[in-house]
Amino acid sequence: MNATPAPSDTAQSDAVETTGSAQTEAGLTPARLHAQGVTIGYDQRAICEDLSVEVPDGRFTVIVGPNACGKSTLLRALSRLLRPRRGRVVLDGRDIHGYPAKEVARRLGLLAQSSTAPEGISVADLVARGRFPHQKLIRQWSAHDEAAVLEAMEATGVTDLSGRLVDTLSGGQRQRVWLAMVLAQQTSIMLLDEPTTFLDIAHQVEVLELCVRLNREQRATMVAVLHDLNHACRYADHLIAMKAGRIVAQGDPREIVTAELVEEVFGLRCRIIDDPETHTPLIIPRSGIVTAPRTATTIHG
Amino acid sequence: MKALTRRQDGAPRVDFGHRVMVLRPSAAVSVRLSVRTTVVCAILLLLTLVVGVLALGTGEFSLPPDQVVRALTGQESGWARLVVVEWRLPRVVLALLIGSALGLSGAVFQSLMRNPLGSPDVIGFNTGAYTGVLVATAYVGHDYAQTSVGALVGGLLTAAVVYLLAYRQGVQGFRLIIVGIAVSAVLGSVNQWFIIKADLQTAYAAALWGQGSLNDLSWDQVPPVAYAVGALSLLLVAMGPSLRLLELGDDAASALGVRREPVRLAYLAVGVALTAVATAAAGPISFVALAAPQIAARLTRAPGIALVPSAVTGALLLLVGDFLAVRLFAPTQLPVGVVTVSLGGAYFAWLLARNTRGRK
């Protein structure tokens, strides 16, 4: 939490350039996690067809797109929850389905959307379950496990809740606990499926800032599926915009997010302005009802 | 690894909200135990021992506890030894083995189905076993071996049919339950038909078996049951904590490196096998599998369903049930299932009324 200093912004944008160009050229240093021409879907229905995507190392990637565009499906394929019908997902140079399950779980963590906490479980107990991929039959609670759990709780700010029952926590607290469980897994790649859904604005920001901090401090590669485009622009350093199972654009949000792109992907007419806080793109939807700016009196009144 | 250095100053340990015991005899071996769970298990074991000695000492020939203990440790010979070791001990040993098998299988099923009503009954095991026994009784004969084999074949066959009918790109818990209910409804009808068609004596014998009973068991039955329960328990230990991870949801379990479908099938198979052993040995003793994990969970206040406490609770439950079944209406011996159901049910109801854990 209070360890390594955040790398400077310039270093970050340098990294953007390298990985960005490596994506299509294929060769130089391929990203640790990438999908090659995958077709994925449920039952007979294909959601994405022949999709290739790279997850740039050490970056906070956010996947956005309208509902049912296949963003969660892509994330599930990247985390090997879904086996692609064609193509393959490659992790560290090998097909992700070629690894033993625990081996993947030591390299790649996933904050799943549909998890349930067993009733009566305490926060620390739940976070400790994230240590499973590192445990053996006779080594179930090593000093290292304990340290990892402590560190994960510290990083997500749930140390004070440690002994509380998960059932009694608020939505935001609970989300941080699940994030802590994924952190305790100590993977260098973390995939988050809609980590902010059903949280209030303050908790959304809190969780996202936490993600960015983890990304910077632990140099973790993070991928999140988000609904809120403004949050995505603000926190991501690599944005992947999807529509109908295809990738429409990807890159630094400051470079790729334009009014045209938003209209193409979401079908929303908007203006893009500069976020005064972070100087990232801020999307202001155009209103169909109120066209002229209101007068000053209305605002003050 | 800042936390590691902090720990060496004797600084914060993880607060689990309950007291834990950490044993780390070497770098390669470490376990974490909940103090409460351990204490509860120890108390239950102690109670089991006391009830066991009591059960060995009472009956047609009463023996004081110290004589029972002497007989067990081989310091007694002749009559007392014959009564305690040869006559009564096998029954107690079988009660413990079968009880723990039922407790374990109940725990496995409730955890897999994430439903307090989950049990091997859900996938039709007991109904199928009953059908097997009725068929055996009607067409082959009804001595112990024949009914055991009938139960085993009927139960396993039913479980397999249910699994196959529910299989469609993997087996999903809910579909399994529905198919299980449908198949057991059909077999239940077959059973009813057998019972009204059969002559009274056959029907009565089958009904007696259907309640589950430890009567007429001897040392002959102990080794097969002991080996089977032992081997299956070892298998559960070897499968490690993946059952607890499945409780977090399918996606989370997979993300943590649990191979979902094979693991689930393996647990189903072990759960069914445990019930099969118990049923073949003593008939379908009801309610132990259902109540033991729930009672254990409330006593230990551990999250989810735990295997070891469920096994210990199951053993104690069946032992007490059998003790009462034999003594309550002596010389008439009730089938133990009648007692476990009443006893377990009543205790369960009482727990529910006290609402100890505020489970909703």
Place this chain on the structure above:
Amino acid sequence: MRARVSDRPPRAVKAQRSAGTTGIAASDARRAGWLLACVALLAVACLLSIAVGTRTIGVHTTWDAFAHYTGTDEQTIVRELRVPRLVLGLLTGVALGVCGALIQAVTRNPLADTQILGVNAGAALFVVFAVGVLGLTSIWSYVWFAFAGVAVAMVAVYALGSIGRGGATPVRLTLAGVALGAVMDGLSAGIRLVRPRAFDYLRFWDVGTLGGRPMSIALAVAPFIGVGLLLALTVARSLNAVAMGDDIARSLGADITRTRVLAVLAVMLLAGASTAAVGPIGFVGLMVPHAVRWLVGPDQRWILAFTVVCAPVLMLSADVIGRLVIRPAELQAGIVTAFVGAPVLIWMVRRSNVSAL
């Protein structure tokens, strides 16, 4: 919120199993069409129930039996045997089906049926007591014991389920039903095995049947079933709200306690009356509402409407098939229902993708 309907429930919100699936017939017009088809099916089942048996009877004879009664054998069969059987099948079919739908809605458990609230166990225990301990032997003397058993069991289950804080939550009701049901089952099994004579009588009572009951039985239980159905209809709307979870139900203005008490009362009347009349017939109450829910989605009003029509179809066709398969003897309806219903249920669960209620 609307946009999220298709998303899986996140862990922040407890999954409400009953909301979210729409079923095969998604629009009201299609539902109405299906309902008409089911009504037609019911009419066919009624006709078959009159016509089929050891002696086949035509529509004419049936009409004449009422319009121009002359006292022929066939007309007497219709009036004395077939019609009471049909009426009883209709009444108890509706009662058991609605009963199952109510229990599933109140306990929010798709696996719930009369068994789960200890209904059958209560009825059986009282009948066993009547036969085994009091020594009654005529079926007509213990009909009312069955009714009383159901009533006592339901009251006890509800009382146990609602003690303590939180009141009668679905899970507590279910657990209370299972626990008390198990105790009562244990007791009745004990009595039966100690008294073999009771055992012999009861193995026949255990198998529910529509046959051999005079019209007076149907008429005696009809008022109870009528009142039960009325109660069920009045709570259907609030059950929709209750299905969404206690909090949402409260915010929608539903009186949860009142809804539960009324629903349990309705179950008591319906299950008590039908168990008293025809014995414990299982599976109808479990299977019909379940299958119907896949067809029409989670709206309790549609579920009840379809259940009212489809449950007697299952009951009557089971009865008719029972008369046919081992002619001239008969298989009891209680045995046949599972054979008719189970394949349908398995087929439906295999082809549908719904994962929960």
